[in-house]
Amino acid sequence: MKSKKKFKIFFWTIVIVSLFYVIKSYSFQHINVNNSINNIASVKNALEDNPVSLNDINTDYGKSASVLEEKANILIVPGHEPGSGGGGAEFGSVYERNLVVEIGQDLQQFLQTNPRYNVNITRDNKSWNLTFADYFKNNLNDIIAWEKTAKQTASKLVYLGAKSAPIIIHNTAPVNIAVRLYGITKWANENNIDLMIHLHLNDYPGHSTRVAGIYSGLVIYTPAIQYSNSATTKDVANAVFKRLALYNPISNFPLESSGMIDDPELIAVGAYNTSDVASMLIEYGYIYEPQFVNPKVRSLALKDLAYQTYLGLQDFFTKNNTVSVTSSYDPASLYIWNTPVKDSNSNPEDIYAMQTALIMDGDFPPTGKSRNECPHSGTFGSCTASALKLFQKKYKIVDENSIGQKTFSLLNSIYTKQKN
Numbered sequence: 001m002k003s004k005k006k007f008k009i010f011f012w013t014i015v016i017v018s019l020f021y022v023i024k025s026y027s028f029q030h031i032n033v034n035n036s037i038n039n040i041a042s043v044k045n046a047l048e049d050n051p052v053s054l055n056d057i058n059t060d061y062g063k064s065a066s067v068l069e070e071k072a073n074i075l076i077v078p079g080h081e082p083g084s085g086g087g088g089a090e091f092g093s094v095y096e097r098n099l100v101v102e103i104g105q106d107l108q109q110f111l112q113t114n115p116r117y118n119v120n121i122t123r124d125n126k127s128w129n130l131t132f133a134d135y136f137k138n139n140l141n142d143i144i145a146w147e148k149t150a151k152q153t154a155s156k157l158v159y160l161g162a163k164s165a166p167i168i169i170h171n172t173a174p175v176n177i178a179v180r181l182y183g184i185t186k187w188a189n190e191n192n193i194d195l196m197i198h199l200h201l202n203d204y205p206g207h208s209t210r211v212a213g214i215y216s217g218l219v220i221y222t223p224a225i226q227y228s229n230s231a232t233t234k235d236v237a238n239a240v241f242k243r244l245a246l247y248n249p250i251s252n253f254p255l256e257s258s259g260m261i262d263d264p265e266l267i268a269v270g271a272y273n274t275s276d277v278a279s280m281l282i283e284y285g286y287i288y289e290p291q292f293v294n295p296k297v298r299s300l301a302l303k304d305l306a307y308q309t310y311l312g313l314q315d316f317f318t319k320n321n322t323v324s325v326t327s328s329y330d331p332a333s334l335y336i337w338n339t340p341v342k343d344s345n346s347n348p349e350d351i352y353a354m355q356t357a358l359i360m361d362g363d364f365p366p367t368g369k370s371r372n373e374c375p376h377s378g379t380f381g382s383c384t385a386s387a388l389k390l391f392q393k394k395y396k397i398v399d400e401n402s403i404g405q406k407t408f409s410l411l412n413s414i415y416t417k418q419k420n
């Protein structure tokens with residue numbers, strides 16, 4: 001019986017992992033490049049294009065203090081397309097393509113508080129931003145020709161690390177969506193963009209859109225090492241990842257457990273060496289995670305993710321290498337928490353804020369539990385109850401069984417007081 005069960009688990013793991021690759025190809029519009037790398041040095045030397053370097057990005061950012069027109073140009077790309085046929089992950093009435101717009105717009109607002117950034121976003125929920133709508137309309141043939149040349153060039157070039165010509169797989173992926181995705185890259189190349197950030201929420205194949213799945217957590221995709229935008233992207237992505245990983249679980253899907261993945265196939269991050277621009281793709285978590293599903297806490301959770309992403313970029317540009325859960329993180333700028341939490345029926349935003357304070361104090365998730373087991377979700381369950389007990393024990397609060405005034409005041413002071 002036992003070994004039969006083991007076999008069953010093994011069998012389904014293989015099925016899910018295989019399906020994952022197929023569906024990932026569909027959802028991101030993959031191409032397939034044989035990415036064995038023979039000679040990275042000659043790859044870099046032979047590259048004829050002019051990718052944005054770390055120095056370029058830092059110079060643009062650095063100059064902005066005195067020269068107004070020089071700014072770090074950032075393009076935010078909410079994943080998938082606007083409108084009801086826009087694709088992406090779905091769970092019940094929750095649509096990835098809409099949630100990532102919310103993250104994108106929040107991120108844009110945070111970035112715009114720093115005059116050294118110039119920020120563009122490709123779309124909202126309903127339509128492409130006019131620049132992109134016009135670009136797609138007026139340059140469709142150019143985009144297709146450029147894409148074709150890139151593929152032909154890539155197939156000839158040993159320096160790309162491809163042993164043989166890249167083979168396009170999954171031709172059934174809608175061609176027009178792929179063309180628009182290439183179009184965004186082409187536009188970014190032509191418009192001095194330093195950095196592209198593609199925003200997504202994840203899903204895995206083979207589970208219902210009505211029942212929550214078993215995986216959770218974040219993963220960031222970056223260009224494979226043979227591409228000219230790889231090194232720059234990784235430096236920026238590392239800073240963003242470091243920040244996000246302080247507050248969020250890393251994906252526990254077996255193929256994503258490293259948290260950062262080089263991908264030669266994603267159009268978004270520069271397949272066929274098409275992107276001169278540093279480009280990363282962030283999967284913030286799985287679409288069915290409670291903080292995305294519960295409408296009473298969703299906006300706060302999405303804003304928090306946008307804020308953490310902004311702080312990650314700030315860490316990169318200000319060369320802040322020693323980040324901690326409290327450094328520069330000011331949750332009170334996201335949500336004013338002034339109502340004590342009573343129990344699981346309390347306002348989910350207040351519960352979320354309390355969990356934030358417990359995270360900042362190092363009590364959440366409680367000892368022995370992972371972030372995947374205890375999501376920052378605005379849900380008051382056993383994780384939050386245990387974390388509170390730890391907190392009260394640590395601060396020698398002995399006369400409050402649940403959240404009394406002492407506990408609330410102390411938590412609130414941690415929440416409100418930015419430590420550096």
Ligand SMILES: [Zn+2]
Pocket residue numbers: 027079080088089096199200201202
């Ligand atoms: Zn997506």
